[in-house]
Amino acid sequence: MKTVLITGATSGIGEAFAQIFAKNGISLFLVSRDIQKLESVSKSIAKISDVPIQTFAIDLSEGDSANKVFHFAVEKGIQIDYLVNNAGIGDYGEFQYMDEQKIATLLELNVVTLTKLTRLFLEKMVQKDFGRILNVASTAAFQPGPLMAVYFASKAYVLHFSLAVAKELEKTNVTLTTLCPGPTHSNFAHTASIQKLKMFSDKNLPSALEVAEFGFSAMMSGKKLAIHGFMNRMKAFFIKFIPLDLILSEISKMLEKA
Numbered sequence: 001m002k003t004v005l006i007t008g009a010t011s012g013i014g015e016a017f018a019q020i021f022a023k024n025g026i027s028l029f030l031v032s033r034d035i036q037k038l039e040s041v042s043k044s045i046a047k048i049s050d051v052p053i054q055t056f057a058i059d060l061s062e063g064d065s066a067n068k069v070f071h072f073a074v075e076k077g078i079q080i081d082y083l084v085n086n087a088g089i090g091d092y093g094e095f096q097y098m099d100e101q102k103i104a105t106l107l108e109l110n111v112v113t114l115t116k117l118t119r120l121f122l123e124k125m126v127q128k129d130f131g132r133i134l135n136v137a138s139t140a141a142f143q144p145g146p147l148m149a150v151y152f153a154s155k156a157y158v159l160h161f162s163l164a165v166a167k168e169l170e171k172t173n174v175t176l177t178t179l180c181p182g183p184t185h186s187n188f189a190h191t192a193s194i195q196k197l198k199m200f201s202d203k204n205l206p207s208a209l210e211v212a213e214f215g216f217s218a219m220m221s222g223k224k225l226a227i228h229g230f231m232n233r234m235k236a237f238f239i240k241f242i243p244l245d246l247i248l249s250e251i252s253k254m255l256e257k258a
């Protein structure tokens with residue numbers, strides 16, 4: 001039986017990924033901070049699938065967390081065939097007033113740990129010539145985001161890093177997919193204090209399950225890039241032709257709270 005490691009599996013897109021992998025008969029190794037939430041997600045998945053579930057509670061914004069996850073998997077004899085680097089948080093506010101610790105936490109979680117986990121688990125995948133990795137970026141990756149400067153830049157890193165590695169992997173049977181969701185129904189907006197932004201009050205916001213299903217299918221078919229939603233794909237394409245000053249002022253207006 002194959003196994004997937006999913007980070008940030010206790011809510012939103014990560015939890016939806018866990019349900020989808022379980023329904024497809026793939027055993028789960030679920031990682032996030034809160035042990036009680038991990039247990040409750042495991043219990044609800046056990047109702048829809050009998051795949052083995054292993055959990056590990058750890059703060060992935062801590063410097064050595066990626067190594068701890070890797071060594072936990074090695075000690076338990078868990079071989080990772082699929083890796084979903086999903087855990088991530090947002091920020092909001094003018095950069096000059098942002099809390100330094102919050103910036104460091106965001107960068108460690110969204111950028112550093114994602115990179116380290118990709119590196120650690122990729123090596124074995126390449127050795128056995130099979131593996132699928134999915135890194136969750138965002139439509140925020142395609143332009144700078146005044147008022148969410150660090151978050152947007154962190155997702156631009158995830159996009160460019162992942163696409164470059166995906167290209168390097170072309171000669172192997174290992175693939176790396178970058179998933180770019182647009183605004184999606186989950187706890188993300190609340191955690192980032194942006195739930196009042198117009199884009200999150202849209203009644204037609206896609207569900208986390210819809211986004212995860214889209215990502216799962218792209219990952220399984222080894223696509224390099226998966227942008228969720230037709231309009232998001234259009235925007236990502238046409239933004240290359242728009243003057244930078246116009247992009248900056250439009251995004252700035254979009255991110256201003258009413």
Ligand SMILES: NC(=O)c1ccc[n+]([C@@H]2O[C@H](COP(=O)([O-])OP(=O)(O)OC[C@H]3O[C@@H](n4cnc5c(N)ncnc54)[C@H](OP(=O)(O)O)[C@@H]3O)[C@@H](O)[C@H]2O)c1
Nearest residue numbers: 008010011012013032033034060088138183184186187188
């Ligand atoms: N929702 C959106 O609109 C949207 C749009 C584009 C991209 N994304 C991206 O999608 C990914 C998933 O977000 P979501 O929307 O599903 O958000 P969510 O509902 O807030 O879920 C975030 C998950 O990450 C975990 N997490 C947060 N901080 C962590 C830490 N320090 N260490 C370990 N785990 C941590 C949380 O679990 P614990 O609290 O239990 O640790 C939770 O399981 C993120 O990378 C986000 O940037 C979201």
